[in-house]
Each structure stands twice: as structure tokens, then as C-alpha cells.
Amino acid sequence: MRKSVKLTGLFMAVSLLLVAALAGCGSQGAKQNTSNASAADTITIGAPDAATGALANEGKLVHDGYTLWQDVVNKQGGLLVGGKRYKINLVFKDDQSKPDNDKSLTEQMITQDGIKLFLSPYASPNIFAASTVAESHKVPMIAAGGGAKKIFERGYKYIFSSYPYSGEYLGSVLDLLKGRGIKTVAFLHADDLFSQEADQGGEAYAKSHGFDVVYSAQYPSGATDLSSQLTQIAQKKADALIGTGHFEEAVQLVKQAKQMNVNFKAMAFTVGPTMPAFAQNLGKDAEGVLGASLWTPDLPYKDDVFGTAAQYAALYKQSFGTEPDYHAAMASAAAEMMGLAIQKAGSADPQKVRDALAGLGTVHLFDGSFTIEPNGSIKGLVLPVIQIQNGKAVTVWPAPFDKNIKDIPLPPWSKR
Secondary structure (H helix, E strand, O other): OOOOOOOOOHHHHHHHHHHHHOOOHHHHHHHHOOOOHHHHHHEEEEEEEEEOOOHHHHHHHHHHHHHHHHHHHHHOEEEEEOOOOEEEEEEEEOOOOHHHHHHHHHHHHHHHOOOOOOEEOHHHHHHHHHHHHHHOOOOOOEEEEOOOHHHOOOOOOOOEEEEOOOOOOOOOHHHHHHOOOEEEEEEEEEOOHHHHHHHHHHHHHHHHHEEEEEEEEOOOOOOOOHHHHHHHHHHOOOOOEEEEEOOHHHHHHHHHHOOOOOOOOOEEEOOOOOOHHHHHHHHHHHHOOOOEOOOOOOOOOOEEEOEEHHHHHHHHHHHHHOOHHHHHHHHEEEEEEEHHHHHHHOOOHHHHHHHHOOOOEEEEEEOOEEOOOOOEEEEEOOOOOOEEOEEEEEEEOOOHHHHOOOOOOOOOOOHO
């Protein structure tokens, strides 16, 4: 892994100690009560998650991102709150990737299990559903895995986020493409909240920055056959295809574009390329594909829990055996925000934690610096872009990472 941050000897030593301490923890730690601490010495946080269903790939990354924060904090002796250490106990329940399940699970975890602090499920529709229940019970929830603006336009007081708005995702990708001579773009998006807003923001940015948007269409979320849309896009002779959907759809678009011999100078997706499974599924066909990202291990940020972005990546790989992408990192950041709020509140009381979240102001974490807005959303996070090169996600935007860009324009399928 390339590291753009020079690590001091002291910080590297701390990192190695944490890696050694976490070896063998893995994702199983979150399914058990942490250590032998009594309930009075434990802070329990609920998290509906997509362990199964269409969003399971992304859901696992979010699950593991939450779990890594729990494991690191507990290995450090627990969260220091009001002069006392408390172990963290994350409770997960599978929503099967269905928003309606998030409503019932959140209700059950609050009313039956007595959980009063929450980290969100994955995906904007699921967060929208779960946060409705959390709001009704005045229980704080931090969203990790969805940045649809509609989540934050309801006047809610108990929903917060570690994600920027979905509509901001594609600005960096389009800046990169403009610098590489791309002039015409085709947009294709799923019909869920996140994908629609990401597409709307991307199209508006493209038009205001001199691109010619030659095609725009929507498909049902989870669609497995996008050949008719690709046929229409091929007729428009678009330089670039930009897909705003989820992992399975991005994989299918690449596979079907190759099968149909539909060539582009560039291909970019909001979800998919940042995930290790993308290149594993597609092999050499993933080469050169761009991904909108919210975090990479190369970024020059650090905090007191995980250390640098690069050290976070090392800890994650040691625990789960694979490289993290932004889904995992942003989940860990959301969990870390919850920890900061509990410490600031000096209590796990939901109202005090909610007020502390609202008062965090500007936060500096291993994923970057950002400011909590009055509606619970964030602003100010720098959004990088990655490109698949030799089966790995490589940071290629912003400068100075733009020197890493390769294969734009992409070679035709016949020459790969």
C-alpha cells in the first residue's frame, strides 16, 4: 500500500501495538458482550445492518467498520466517560437490506431491548426508515452509508451523519474527467434515494462545468439486465458512462458493456470500484474504471483513536483480512463521532448525547475534517477519486494524486 503520510517512529509503534492487540478479533467481536464487564460498565449501541440481501456487500463493510471502532476502543480499556472507562457493546440485527425491516427492528431494539443510542443501517432508504422511528422515540442515530438530502430535510433533531450529501459525490470525478478531455457524458442511475440524488447533483455539476449530457435514464434498483440502456447510450456515442447505483449494478454494467462491445473513454461509478470485491469479480475488465470515494488510505489525516488513514487501513486489514474502502472507514468515523459525543456529554443519556452531537462543531478524524450542520448533515469533507489499477484501488484525485491517473481514454475491450 502506498502511504503519502510520513509516520513518526512513536506513531508507528502505537499502530503496531494496536494491530497486535486486534489480531484475531475480527467481526465476531460485535456479536458478543464485550469482556466480562457488568452491564453498568457497558455502553450498548444498536445497529440494524444488511447482513443479507441485495446490499450485503456494502452492509458487511459498514458492519466491520463499526466493529473495528468497538474493538479498538475496548482494547484501549474502554471509552473514558466522566472519569470512568466503559466497554462498548454493539448489537447488530439483520434488516435483510429492506427499509421496512429497519423500522420494525429499530422499534424492537428501542422498546424491547432498551437500546437508546444507534448507528444506522446501510443505504439512504434504510436510514430514512430507521431514523423515522429513532426520531419518534427521541433516540440519536448517526448515519453511515447514506447521504440522501431528503433524510435531513424533515426537520429532525436526532439524526446525524458522517457522510456528505449524495449530490456532492460526483464533483471530483467530473473535475478529473474534464482535465482528461472528456466532453460528452451519459448518466444511468437506480431509482433509490441515494442514486437519484447522486445523479441529480452529478448532472447539474456536469452541465454547469461545460459537459454535454447526451443521455440520462433511471432503472429499478437491483436490476440485472441493463443492455437496453447500454444500446441507447452506444447510439449517443458518449465519451464517458457515469453510473449512480450500487455494487451489483456497477458490476453488471461493466460485464454487459464488454459483452455488447460498448466502449467508453471513461467509466465511473458512485458505488462499486472502491470495494475490493469489484476488481475480484471483474478481473482485468475492472482496470481503469473510476470510483467516487469519500476516503482513501492515502489521505493525510489522523486522530487519537485510529491514528492516520494508513494506520486505520492496516488495522482493518489485520482484523478482517481485506482492504477497507470508504464504506468501512465512514462507518468507523460515525462510530467515533458517537464516542466523542458520549464523552462530551459525560453520559450515555440519549438526550445529552444528542445535544453533544449537535455541539461537536468541526470534527477532525482519520477520514478528514468536517463541520456538523444544524440539520445533522456535514460539510467540508474532501472527496477523492480512485481508479482500479492492477486489481487495486489507487487514489488519483485530487492533486497531487492526479499524477497516478492511467488509461484515460480507456482502450477498447478488444485490446485489453
